Amino acid sequence: MKKGLLYFIIGCLSAVMISAQDTPPVGILEYYSDELEIQVFDADGTPVPDLYFGMELEEGDKIATGNSTAELRLDPNGTIIRLSYQTSFAIETFQRDQGSANQFALFAGKLRTVAAKTGLWKSNYSIKTPSAVCGVRGTDFGLEAIDGITDTAFVREGVVEFTSLINGQTLELTAGTTANVFDQVFEAVELSREQMDMLFSDLEFETLNPADVPGQNIALLEEPPLEEPVEEPPVEEPAPVQVTPPVVAETPQEPVEETGGPKEESAFYRWLSQYMGMEIGTLTIDGVTYSKAVLQPLVSVGKLRAGLYLPIIYTTNMFDSDDWYKPGGNSEWSFGTDYDDAVDIAKDAVQDLVLKIKFIEYGDQRDPFYIKAGNLKTMSIGHGILMQNYANDINFPAIRKIGLNMGLNGQKAGMEFIGDDLSDLSILGGRLFYKPVTKLSLGISGIIDMTPERGLEEYYTFLNETLSTEFSYGDSGAPIFLTGALDADFSIVESDFLSMVLFSDIAGMVPYYRSDVFDAPMIEQGLAIEALYDDSESAILDRFRNWGLMAGIIGNVTLFDYRLEYRHFNGTFRAPFFGPAYERMKGGYVNMTNAYLAELYSGSDISEEFTMTTRGIYGQGGMNILDILYVEAGYFLPWNEDGFTDQDEFHFMVSVPKGTIPFIDLSGYVSYDKIMFVDGLSEGKLFDENAVIKGEVVYPIAPTLDLAAIVTTSMNVNEDGDTEVSPVISIETRIHF
DSSP states (O other): OHHHHHHHHHHHHHHHHHHHHHSOOEEEEEEESOTTTOEEEOTTSOBOOSOOTTEEEOTTOEEEOTTOOEEEEEETTOOEEEEOTTOEEEEEEOOOSTTOOEEEEEEEEEEEEEOOOOSSSOOOEEEEOSSEEEEEEEEEEEEEEETTTEEEEEEEEEEEEEEETTTOOEEEEETTEEEETTSSSOOOEEOOHHHHHHHTTTOOOSSSOGGGSTTHHHHHHTSOOOSSOOOSOOSSTTGGGGGOOSOOTTTTTHHHHHHHHHHHHHHHHHHHHHHEEEEEEEEEETTEEEEEEEEEEEEEETTEEEEEOEEEEESSOTTOGGGBOOGGGOOTTSTTTTOOSHHHHHHHHHHHHHTTEEEEEESOTTSSEEEEEESOSOBOOTTSSSBSSBOSOTTTTTSOOOEEEEEEEOSSEEEEEEESOTTSOOEEEEEEEEEEETTEEEEEEEEEESOGGGGGHHHHHHHHHHHOOOOOGGGGTOEEEEEEEEEEEEEEEEOSSEEEEEEEEEEEEEEEESSOBTTBTTSOSEEOGGGTBOTTOSSTGGGBOSEEEEEEEEEEETTEEEEEEEEEEETTOOSSSBOTTHHHHHHHHHHHHHHHHHHHHHTOOOOHHHHOEEEEEEEEEEEEETTTEEEEEEEEEEEETTEEOSOOEEEEEEEEOTTOSTTOOOEEEEEEEEESHHHHHHHTOOSSTTEEEEEEEEEEEETTEEEEEEEEEEEEEOTTSOEEEEEEEEEEEEEEO
C-alpha cells in the first residue's frame, strides 16, 4: 500500500514536471507608468507596438524605460522585477531545468529583483551588467549600472554572489551590504537602515507585491531564529521575522514610518523627473560667449502640454541682473518695472511673460481643435504655397519667438492660423477651407509680413558704422508684404497603408509701402498694386507678375511619406514664399521688390530676372525606420527660358526620438535647408545667407544628466559688406530628476 502510494506521488510529480516543461516560461509586463516613454524591442531589435498591461515577454526581448518605470513578473516562476527610470534591460534565457538559469542583462539604469525560491528544482538567477555578474537564489536585492561610473549591488534579504568582470573577484553580499566594482577596494560594505532605504526609494513596487513571490516565507525561515521558540505552526508568527531588528520594543512603529518616507520621496522624485528640467551651459550670441542656467517646468493634462523657459543668461555673475543678457535690448525679468508710462509698463510686462513660454501644445492637426505655441521648428499653411516649413526658432535662444499655430477642423469647414511671435508680432495669417463633398476641399489663405525690412538690419548697421550714414528701416519704404492664395485638393484614397491626395494652389504678393523709398522716390507710400498687375501690357497673361502656382500629389505608402509637385512662379514671388530660409532672405526680397518697381515706374526695360518665369519639379520623401529614426530629404530643380537656373533648393532632416535606440538613449534632430545648393556645393559654400542649419544631439551621461550638442547658424556682415553665415556649435549640460 505504501509502495503504491509512493508510485502514485512520483507519477503525479512527473506529470507536473512534464506539464511545466510543456508550458514555456514567459515574462509578464504587469505595469508601466508612462506608455509614451517605455519601449519594448523583440530579439531582432524591432520595436513592439501597442504595449498593454499583461503582455507576454519572451527570450531576447529588451526594454528601455526612458522616463517611465516598469514591473515584470516571471510566469510560472513568480519572480518580480522593478525597473527604474532610464533603464535598459533584456531577458536572455528562462530557466527550464536544473541545469539552466534565468539570465538577464542590465545595460544601464537601476532595478530591483525579488527572486522566487520554488519549483521541483532550485531556481537559479544570473543578471549581467557591463562590469559585473550577480548570481542569486531567493533574494531581494537591487542593481544600479552607469557605464564607467558605478556598478553596484545592494541586498535587502538573502545572499548575492557579486563577481567583478574587471578583476574576476567574487564577493558574497548578505542582507544590509553593498559593493561597487568601481570602488578602489572591491569589498562588501555595511549600510545603515536609512542608507539601504534610500537605495530602494525609487524601487518600491506599485502593482506587484513582494509578499506574493513564492518562497519568500521559506527565505524568512532561513534567517536567524526568533528570540522565543515557535511552539505552534501558526501563520502569524513568522511575520515579525521579516522586520526583526536589534531593538525589539520599537520595531512595530519604525518600519511603517520608514517605508512611508521613501514612498513619498519616490513620488516627489517621479514628479521632478516628469515635470522639471534644467539646463546649464554656454551659448554664443553675436560673437559673445554667455553662461546660462535655465529652469524648464512642464505641465501635462490630457492632450494639453506646456513648458516654461526660465533663463538666466549672463557673462560673469549670474547674481547681478545688470550682467544678464537682454534679448533685443529688453530686460526680460523687469516685467515693466523699468518704465514709467502705464502703457509701456503693461506692454513690457506682457512681453516678458510671453517670453517665459517655451511651448504650449494641444492635440494635432487632425484633431477638431489643435494649438501649438512657442519655439516652432516648422509651420505650414494649406499645401504650402504661401508658407511651408517656416521656422521661427532659427536663432533660438539668442532670439526667442513665441510662435502660434492653431486650427479648427470640422466635417464641412475649418480654419488655420499662424503667428511668428506673440511678443512682437510680424508675420501672421490664416486659411479658411470648405468641403462641399467628402473628398473635395477648397481653401483661401492670406499671410502678411509687417516688417520684412528687418532683414536689412545687419546691412544697415554695417553701412552706418563704416560710412557714417544714417540709414533706417524707413529708407526702404518700410513695406508690408501682402500675400494671398486659393487652393483645392481631392483625396483619391486615404488610409494608414496608402494615401494619395491631388492638390493645386495659386498665389501672389503685393507690397504696401508705409513711406516713400529713399533711393527710389518714384515708389511712394501706399499699395503698389502694379507689382502684381500691370495694365500697360497688351497680353493678359503678361500683365500678372509676382505670382505662382503649385500642383501635385502628396501621400504615403505604409511608412514612406512622399510629395511630388510642379512649381511655377515669376517676379519676386517664390513658391513657397515663407520657406525655411525666409528670415534670411526677406531683406533681399525687399531690395528686389524695390528694384523691380523702380524699373517699372521709371518706364525703363524690366530686367530679365523679374520677367522670366521659373518652373521646376520638387520631390520629397521621408521614412520612419523601425520607429528609431525618421529621415526626410527633398530637392527642387528649377529652369526658365535660358535653361536650368542656380535657384535650386535642398532639404534634409533626420530625427531620433528619445528612448527609441536600444540601450543607447541617443536622441535629437538635425535639419539643413539651402537655396543655390549645387553652386554652393561646387564652391564649398554650404553655409551662407541662403542656408539654414539647426539641430541638437542629446546623450545621457547619467540618469539625471544629459550632454547636448546644439548647432545653429550665425549671420553677420563682414568688413567688405558681404553677408557671412557660419555654423555655431555649443555644448550644454541638462539636468533632470
